[in-house]
Amino acid sequence: MSQTESLFVTRLYRARLSELGPAIATSELEASCYSIAEDDEAGQQWCEENAYPGYTSYASLSDLPWRFPVFADLKQALDVHVMAFAADLEFDLGDGRLELEDLWINILPEGGTHASHIHPHSVISGTTYITMPDGASALKLEDPRSARMMAAPPRRKDARAELRTFVYVTPQAGDVLLWESWLRHEVPMNMAEDERVSVSFNYKWV
Template identity: 50%
Template sequence: MSDALFVTRLHRGRISVAQDLERTCLVLAAEDRAGQRWSREHGYGGYTSYASLNDLTRRASVFETLEKAIAKQVAVFARELQFDMAGRRLALDSFWINVMEKGAIHAPHIHPHSVISGTYYVTVPPKSGAIRFEDPRLAMLMAAPPKKKNARPENRSFVDVEPKAGALLLWESWLRHGVEPNRARTPRISVSFNYRVD
């Protein structure tokens, strides 16, 4: 018998994919010259609106609807994490499109200045890459043996999640994660976001 202390939670939800969401993402990706330039200059294997568009929810109602559905699940997750908000609230900080082409990877990273981050998957071809979460204590493991291949997820140092279209993943923004190469011929399309304390 043992207790689980200092738990790292991953929220898995579902939101049905709006019919025109994929098309809207691709239209913006095709039109956003500044975003295309930023993606090229930063070696992003595809397109992201991260650095170029900060008003997606006002650009197309499909993003506004999606953000409302995400915000509901963020609120559920925050309750589960038992945040004492002391009268403050979680607010959307950034909301962006990712179109990852064949071969694209996303090196491990965290999302600074945020509290809850996540991704909503719009189009996920088979073999288009899992998202890998890392144990935040990796640097402290020192002489600890590695975990068995079939260890339970809560005991693993790395957890891979293969998302499906319509999946929503939420995690605390300090949790390091990266995305494996897209081995499909067609792009994986997702929408990522950060929430901060307002």
């Protein structure tokens, strides 16, 4: 009797940030993100020099949990989510642990995009969403086998999610999404008139 099974599964973790760890008000996070963006002249300059849409603290501030109590609370909550995801992935960490490597703010204006990319040298990456106005960009995830599909025909539009070449995930404010850092992803053009605010992060194995 014939049998077909799925192999080499790609996992995506989705939860409410407040489900685990300390409760954090998205309004407080939003206010902190804008306050930091306003004062971060080095980050503003980097964004301008690199034609980066909106604002990111990725190239300028690497110690947000140390500088701001709300980001210390955020790290505490993310640590618990990442532990839960690592358990689901059945990682054997041995005597090591997963540790926050970096964490940065993204403020994406109308018309802004983040090009397709991966996060080398990290194990788990993710984003928690602070504001997601109507029409804000989804997260676009790419099948990691894409470069090896060669002469394969396209998938049907109604194909099951696990068989699609691209999957679009639309988070809500207060959600956290986690994925393995090798998974290619992007943020398509933000069609909302208001800014899309999020905080992204990487965890490494130490």
